[in-house]
Amino acid sequence: MEDKHRASFIHKVLRMDSPTADDDSAGEGADSREKFVLAVDIGTTSLRSHVYTKQGNIKGASSKRIQLLHPKPGWVEMEPDVLVKQVIDSIKEAIRAAGITAHDIACMGITTQRNTFLTWDRVTGKPFHNFITWQDLRSRDIVKGWNNSFRMKFLNGGSSVLHMLTKQKRFLSASVLKFMSQQVTMRLIWVLENVEELKAKLAVHEVSLGCIETWLLYRLTREKLVATDYSCASGTGLFDPYQFEWSTIVCNLLNIPMEILPEIRDTSGDFGSTDPTIFGASIPITAVVSDQTGALFGECCFEVGDIKCTMGTGTFIDLNCGSSPHASVAGLYPIVGWKIGKEITYVAEGSITDTGSLIEWAKSMGFIDDVSDTAKIAESVPDSDGVYFVGAFSGLQAPINDDKAATTLIGLKPTTTKAHVVRAILENLAFRVKVLYETILSETRIPLSHIRANGGVCNNDFLMQLIADFTNQTIDRAKQRANMTSLGVAFLAGLAKEVWKNKAELREIRESETVFVAEKDVWSRYKDRFVHWEKAVIRSREWYN
DSSP: OHHHHHHHHHHHHHHTTOOOTTOGGGGTTGGGSOOEEEEEEEOSSEEEEEEEOTTSOEEEEEEEEOOEEOSSTTOOEEOHHHHHHHHHHHHHHHHHHTTOOGGGEEEEEEEEOSSOEEEEETTTOOBSSOEEOTTOOTTHHHHHHHHTSHHHHHHHHHHHHHHHHHOOHHHHHHHTOOOOTTSHHHHHHHHHHHOHHHHHHHHTTOEEEEEHHHHHHHHHTTSOOOEEEHHHHHTSSSEETTTTEEOHHHHHHHTOOGGGSOEEEOSBSOOOBOOHHHHSSOOBEEEEEEHHHHHHHHTTOOSTTOEEEEESSSEEEEEEEETSOOOOSSSOEEEEEEEETTEEEEEEEEEESOSHHHHHHHHHTTSOSOGGGHHHHHHTSSSOTTOEEEOOBTBBOTTTOBTTOOOEEEOOOTTOOHHHHHHHHHHHHHHHHHHHHHHHHHHHOOOOOOEEEESGGGGOHHHHHHHHHHHTOOEEEETTGGGHHHHHHHHHHHHHTTSSOSHHHHHHHOOEEEEEOOOTTHHHHHHHHHHHHHHHHHHHTTOOO
């Protein structure tokens, strides 16, 4: 009875403020009017819906702040039904803002933060727990235990031998395989060990697993579809990029039943349609893509060697590797960028978890009053006066790979001012990008083009110029930088419905706003500071037991 009441409540929520499905007046003349593309972008701190014209302009938009829950220190969750309602409300608001109806939407695409996952009852649709986000650290000890386990050492050692014998990349990757807190794997192990109701339902094969995109597809199609795409699947830690399927090796190693995993579909293609009672018309869903590879597609990084740097809540550097996955020994995860028909594009990705979050922290501590002033504050002093900062609220990622690292502020003196601290924070971000960029450069050995930059933190001219100087690369900051992920999924959705015929049309839409050129001799002035920053990184490591 409780499930019936819950289903009735959900049905009412989904219908709230919607035009009726059989309201023919909403669709009068729809075939003769311009068709638009709807993009839904679920990030870490906010979700946004945009209605795009064929010219790539935003005609209507809506934004909602994501409601994060912190039930225990280190735990970060989201309530599943609240998120669905926020997404639906955001879509409705964007459509209204555009002055159109759902009948005018040719198609829609969904792009999401990766590795924020949920399990639910396959029969009732009831979640067993809240979304556990990619930032959640409850599995940190499980990660350490598994990475130091005999089974993992046996897998690494055996794979090393197989790589020497066969030279296959998949065995090279397995030889250095380490689980990470950001992936679904270890947090899923925690759930399987701690959620009693889930254990009972597993025994009768009534459990589904999915990240945000899968849950939204499930709910928007009225429980008709449980699916994801290759880009989202490849980031979970449960996918084998070399066999191009869910990994039997990882699932068997961790005793994860593969029946709970969603179907994997092409990034640009058929993901069903929204139930007509939700928005007043059925909207075809023709693209699902992970946030970072969505931004890579939005930047029109279609060729091998094209590279982008997204600086938002975190920093993500993604390199187009072409049709073959990259085998990394430094912690660069080989992921699928997108699959469109027969075209498969692989990406080498490195991440820095704490970026925009550090700027917000600095604001909360009183170091800055307005985030937009950080460049001016940093430039008000000639250097950081010997102050060094290491941002590690969520550990340190590749190539350092230390979940136990702690955020460190070192070198404070009586002469230290707020400006010195702000400059040290920005220099830390540039140093981290330099290290990650050089890791990608040395490991892939792919000639790299200029770096295309997007994300809110890229608004900082001082930081952009530092990164250009530190990497000795030109930084091309996009005009659409604030919405690049959204634009990317709109491109992918529109291609499936032939709103855009080919990638050449997409290149005409993406625009440069500012180009930062590396200045000579700047790095020579920073070499000693970089050495001291590296010492600060060493001090920050293995802080938490």
